[in-house]
Amino acid sequence: MRSYDLIIVGSGSGNSILTDEYRDMDVAIVEPNRFGGTCLNVGCIPTKMYVYPATVADQARDAARLGVDAAIENVDWPGMRDRIFARIDAIATNGLQYRQSLENVTVIQEYVHFVAPYVLETQSGERITAPQIVLANGSRVHMPDVPGTDLEGVHTSDTVMRLPQQPRDIVVVGGGYIAAEFCHVFQGLGSSVTQLNRSHRLLRAHDDTIAERFAREAAEHWDLQLGWSITGIERAQDGRLTVRAEASDGSGELWERTADVVLLATGRVPNADTLDPGAADLDVTDAGLLAVDEHQRVLSGGEPVAGLWALGDVCSPHQLKHVANAEARVVSHNVVHPEDLRGCDHRYVPSAVFTEPQIASVGMTERAAREWAAENGAEITVKEQDFGDVAYGWAMEDRVGICKLIADSRTGELLGAHLIGRDASNLVQPLVQGMSFGLRVHEMARGQYWIHPALAEVVENALLGLDVPGQRPDDA
Numbered sequence: 001m002r003s004y005d006l007i008i009v010g011s012g013s014g015n016s017i018l019t020d021e022y023r024d025m026d027v028a029i030v031e032p033n034r035f036g037g038t039c040l041n042v043g044c045i046p047t048k049m050y051v052y053p054a055t056v057a058d059q060a061r062d063a064a065r066l067g068v069d070a071a072i073e074n075v076d077w078p079g080m081r082d083r084i085f086a087r088i089d090a091i092a093t094n095g096l097q098y099r100q101s102l103e104n105v106t107v108i109q110e111y112v113h114f115v116a117p118y119v120l121e122t123q124s125g126e127r128i129t130a131p132q133i134v135l136a137n138g139s140r141v142h143m144p145d146v147p148g149t150d151l152e153g154v155h156t157s158d159t160v161m162r163l164p165q166q167p168r169d170i171v172v173v174g175g176g177y178i179a180a181e182f183c184h185v186f187q188g189l190g191s192s193v194t195q196l197n198r199s200h201r202l203l204r205a206h207d208d209t210i211a212e213r214f215a216r217e218a219a220e221h222w223d224l225q226l227g228w229s230i231t232g233i234e235r236a237q238d239g240r241l242t243v244r245a246e247a248s249d250g251s252g253e254l255w256e257r258t259a260d261v262v263l264l265a266t267g268r269v270p271n272a273d274t275l276d277p278g279a280a281d282l283d284v285t286d287a288g289l290l291a292v293d294e295h296q297r298v299l300s301g302g303e304p305v306a307g308l309w310a311l312g313d314v315c316s317p318h319q320l321k322h323v324a325n326a327e328a329r330v331v332s333h334n335v336v337h338p339e340d341l342r343g344c345d346h347r348y349v350p351s352a353v354f355t356e357p358q359i360a361s362v363g364m365t366e367r368a369a370r371e372w373a374a375e376n377g378a379e380i381t382v383k384e385q386d387f388g389d390v391a392y393g394w395a396m397e398d399r400v401g402i403c404k405l406i407a408d409s410r411t412g413e414l415l416g417a418h419l420i421g422r423d424a425s426n427l428v429q430p431l432v433q434g435m436s437f438g439l440r441v442h443e444m445a446r447g448q449y450w451i452h453p454a455l456a457e458v459v460e461n462a463l464l465g466l467d468v469p470g471q472r473p474d475d476a
């Protein structure tokens, strides 16, 4: 059995823990797939490289409203795909080659699983061990359990971005982040898109106002079919794919649609199970995540196991790259400073959905805040500020955007922020900052300049619209 000082399983955020402090350690990085993990190869980065041109095309289509007549002559999918992956594949290849070039690092290109505490076995039967092991092996696509998902032309986010040609039409199954982003990509680039979702609600974790506004916009941009559960996919006589579904309400009503391509976007599951965690007595949560404490130490029987760490999608309910990266920074420190353990601050985790229009959110939804207030004898104040009511919104003739804020009306603490509209993923950042550093609503609104007439004035006005200390007439 080969011994190392440290084994890292997974080359996504796990790869980033190796700082200068690790130069004298004998390290193994285990990565059976493309080096760099999900975000780089099949996730955040390539999706956004498709989202951007799709948004450009969408804006061109919408420009006549502003007095600019534009026409989209052509969308070069193969050229776009090759441009995107020329950049990404080179980063993955260079990342692998760099790690392989280091004297103290061994890259093992196989899957591993536990056979005993601190002992992992590769697919080819080699056993490796280390006193410190970082489990950063992410999550995988969840496939609906229906016939036909293995047919050619049925894709997931892992494969759809490498399609040889842009599909004329596509059925996207699911109502979460991935479905929302790919519906925008394909619709923006000119495919005919049908979105099929089991429930009547899109983006289920989001604030009701935002989810409803998004569903309204989605229905204007593509064919939105809500309340249908997929029952199977078949090869149609013309060689295309027929998706079949039945009504989710049990009425027995049936639905079908034929398209060139089907994209399954029905969630991701953590890869804790594939590590065989029972062989090392590791705790797994009901959601299938490796259980960790606040220092990212993996738990066994509720107690931290010395030298065993986890980070990212394999242990995080958030399934977000910035969370995986933050946890990687904590693990990077803790592995080499066990006497000075750091923790990860998960209080205000923002996220954005890069669809059209963009959506961004941090903190409690209004519904969660109302429940929290009822349980804690608190009172909340809510402000919905339309983008269309600030100067830059006039310039855009905006009819969609909202910045919705929720605060504790006694303390002025911002509890939640939810935006839909142009640049929402950037507009939310000053609010994340204010929340993270304990600023009260009035301090955020009046303790800084807001550039006029930037779109950020929508955030300023939303803050000023909250009924909180410092902003009431008797506080003046």
Ligand SMILES: Cc1cc2nc3c(=O)[nH]c(=O)nc-3n(C[C@H](O)[C@H](O)[C@H](O)COP(=O)(O)OP(=O)(O)OC[C@H]3O[C@@H](n4cnc5c(N)ncnc54)[C@H](O)[C@@H]3O)c2cc1C
Binding pocket: 009, 010, 011, 012, 013, 014, 030, 031, 032, 033, 034, 036, 037, 038, 039, 040, 042, 043, 044, 045, 047, 110, 111, 112, 113, 136, 137, 138, 139, 157, 178, 271, 274, 275, 311, 312, 313, 314, 318, 319, 320, 321, 322, 323, 324, 354
């Ligand atoms: C289409 C898509 C778009 C996304 N967009 C965004 C976004 O815009 N913003 C955002 O914040 N997040 C986004 N995410 C989520 C984000 O990609 C993940 O949260 C993040 O990449 C998780 O990082 P990780 O290091 O935990 O895992 P990963 O990056 O998945 O790395 C885990 C690695 O472990 C390897 N592995 C798995 N099992 C084993 C094993 N048994 N042995 C050895 N190696 C193993 C895998 O091959 C993989 O490379 C997106 C995800 C997808 C799928």
Ligand SMILES: NC(=O)c1ccc[n+]([C@@H]2O[C@H](COP(=O)([O-])OP(=O)(O)OC[C@H]3O[C@@H](n4cnc5c(N)ncnc54)[C@H](O)[C@@H]3O)[C@@H](O)[C@H]2O)c1
Binding pocket: 144, 145, 173, 174, 175, 176, 177, 178, 179, 181, 197, 198, 199, 203, 204, 229, 230, 265, 266, 267, 268, 318, 319, 320, 351, 352, 353, 354
């Ligand atoms: N911009 C971002 O930050 C970003 C982008 C993409 C993905 N992600 C991350 O990746 C994760 C996975 O994304 P996702 O969109 O696949 O998951 P999700 O959990 O957001 O949505 C899954 C959807 O699939 C539906 N579904 C599940 N099983 C189904 C079935 N059998 N039939 C029909 N519908 C079914 C669910 O109802 C839900 O609407 C997200 O949790 C997110 O954190 C983030």
